[in-house]
Amino acid sequence: MVALLALVASLLALSSQTAAVPVDASRTSIADLKFPSIPSGAWWCEYSPPWIQEFLCSRSLSTSLSTSVSTPLGTAEGAVDTSGVVRFAVKYGSADRWQPSSVATVWALPSGASNASGLPLACPQNDLDASGYSEDCLSMILYVPSSVTPASNAPVLMWIHGGSFTSGSATGAGLDGSALATATGSIVAVIQYRLGALGFMAPNGQTNLAVKDTITALQFLQTVALSFGGDASKITVDGQSSGANMIRALLAAPSASSLFEYAILQSDPMDYGFLNTTMQSSLQNYFNQQLSCSASDTSCLDxxxxxxxxxxxxxxxxxxxxxxxxxxxxxxxxxxxxxDLITSPLDLTAPFPSQSKTIMVTNVVDEAMFTIYSEFPSAISASYYDDVVDGTFGSVSGSRLLSYSSYAPSTTNADGTQDARPQLSQMGTDQVWRCPTWTFARNWASSGGTAYVGMYTAGASYPGNSDVPECTDSGSVCHQDDIEIVFGTAPSPTSAQSALITEIQARYYQFLRTGNPNSGSYATWSATDGQAISALELGGSGTYAVGACDPSQWGDAVPYDYQVYDI
Incomplete structure (x- = not known):
């Protein structure tokens, strides 16, 4: 008995020492605490109380993160990053030029990686040195936190990057998934897919190859998720800008529906709509004319x-x-x-199909600011503003827009001059992003699905946005400024940014598991009922005002682009 008491006392002393070890505040489970290593053969582990076995003895086997995982495709070799997350870079698929991709049948490092620490080369794109990309680019990076074990059945989040379908990669700024994976206790997969002409302009007329790449990535995750402790039935797709547009394409593709459960669309430029086959054919013909090969000469094209x-x-x-x-x-x-693949426009130009999935759709308050202030680096007068609006939308729609209080020019500078750029920026934000997104959410909910609508009223300035000084002004949240909030990668975050990161990742923790983004004491986020939009302010308080996104205005009195062009 004395010996047993001494053993317990020594173990309690050991546990009290470990309590002084710094703990990552984003972790939510005692199982994530870093206990010192205990010899796996310690005889007394077998006779210790269950809690000691769980957190001292058995945990000692898992605190040294496994960088080698057996999968149905072979052994996956990963590398531990500075946060303690294991990162696995892998080729998820392959494709011949301008042909559909197929799922990888063996586990292989991506192009550009000579060992498990390497990262994939990007897909071919302009404004990137040729040494930084490869046509063999269908790769992803898996981030597996220490809290996820083979028996975890953890949710999986697949991120699809933006870049207007012509740029971007899995290694883009702010896309390190380590902090997001740790905070949400999930496996984060950041993927890349064929861009531009290689992904959308096959000379033989095949369409949506890039969309099919993302489906291939989902099929790959279905195959390997369990090996890493993930639940293949709990996959959420998330993306920003054209990445969100890609997710909308997946939502419009019935054949992809079974591959993921939830979807998050951030800053999708829904005003544009999908192209139709006639429009695509015209663009395809133009592209083919720029090539020195006929569309049927495969050898020449290759x-x-x-x-x-x-x-x-x-x-x-x-x-x-x-x-x-x-x-x-x-x-x-x-x-x-x-x-064939994409069967519905998911907009106002056709009956909205029945839905059952839960989605989260968000915007930032100044989506159009970077574009507007780049185009107009100096103040514009009210009269010039009127001319720009009429010239862009036509006199009928232009006069209607100028009659909305949301767009009345009223900004006066310190010297008494007028500047209508804030109103033009608001109009662009509403036209391209916010109002069509809210229309989409109403239709989604009215057709049986569940939609949570949010508005980022705070963010972290994304690299490159500083080219427009107004994007760095206090209170501005420009396109892309939500990315580093979601990923928790904002450099030197302010206290407000840190609080928003914590809130968003807590909401993601719940959404990835339940499809409901409500968490703890944070403000209640209500789903739209199909009529009214209750857009939760993310980084603010309350809900964001409907303004010109009233259904009787954009989409009705003033049509979206996809209505104007009958896409």
Whole structure:
């Protein structure tokens, strides 16, 4: 008995010493505390109380994170990052040029990685040195936190990056999934997919190859998730800007529905809509004319250099608007409603199909600020503002827009001059992002699904946004400024940013498991009822005002682009 008491006393002393070890405040379980290593063969572990066995003895086997995991595709080798998360870079699929991708059948490091610590090369894109990309680029990075064990059945979040379908990668700024994985107790997969002409402009007329790449990534996760402690039935897709547009394409593809449970769409430019097959065909014909090969000459097409393809892509992007006005100037290369993979426009141009999934859709308050203030670096007068609006929307829609109180020019500078750029920025935000998103959410809920609508009223300035000084002003939240909040990667965050990161990741923790983003004492986030939108302010308090996103205004009195062009 004396010996047993001495053993218990020594163990309690050991546990009290470990209590002094710094603990990551984002962790929520005692199982995540870092206990010192105990010899796995310690004889007394067998006779200790259960709690000691769980947190001192058995835990000693898992505190040294496993970087080698057996999967149905072979052994996965990973690397521990500075946060203690194990990172696995892997090739999830492969594809011949301008052909559909197929799921990987063996576990293999991605192009650009010579060992488990390596990261994938990006997919080919302009404005990136050729040494930084590879056509063999269908890769993802898995982030597996220490809290996830083989028996965890943890949720999986698959992130799809933005970049107007022509740029971006899994290694983009702020996309390190370690903090997000740790805070949510989930496996985070950050993927990349074929971009631009290689993903959307197959000369033989095949469409949506890039969309099919994301489906291939989901199929890969279905195969390997369990090996890492993930639950293949609890996959959430999340993406920002064109990444969110890609998720909307997945939601419109019945064949993809069984591969994920929930969806999060951040800053989707829904005003553009999917292209239809006639528009895609016209763009395709223009692109093919830029190539030195016929559409049927596979050998010639395969021999084209990536420089030649990217040059032809640039020409298409520069001339898409004049070739097909519906393509627009900002995102002319995008998913196509082909009637095969993507079967619905998911907008006001056709009956909305029945839905059952739960989605979260968010915007930031100044979506259009970077674009507007880049185009107009100096103040614009009220009269010039009127001319810009009329010239953009036509006199009828223009006069209606100018009659809305939301867009009345009223900003006066310190010197007494007027500047209507804030109103133009608000109009652009409402037109391209916020109002079509709210329309989409109403339709989603009215058709049987569940939609939570949010508005980021605070954020973290994303790299590059400082090119527009107004985007760094206090209170501004420009396009992309939500990314580092979600991932928890904001450098030197303020106390307000840290609080918002903690809140968003707590909401994600719940949403990934239950489809409900409500957590603890945070403000109640109500789903839309299909009529009224209760957009929760993320970083503020209360709900964001409807303003010009009233259903009788955008989408009715003033049509969206997808209505104007009957996409």
């Amino acid at each position: 021999s084209l250099s990536l420089d030649d393809i990217l040059t032809a892509q640039t020409s298409l992007s520069n001339n898409a608007y004049s070739t097909v006005p519906a393509a627009g100037q900002s995102e002319p290369i995008r998913p196509v409603r082909d009637g």
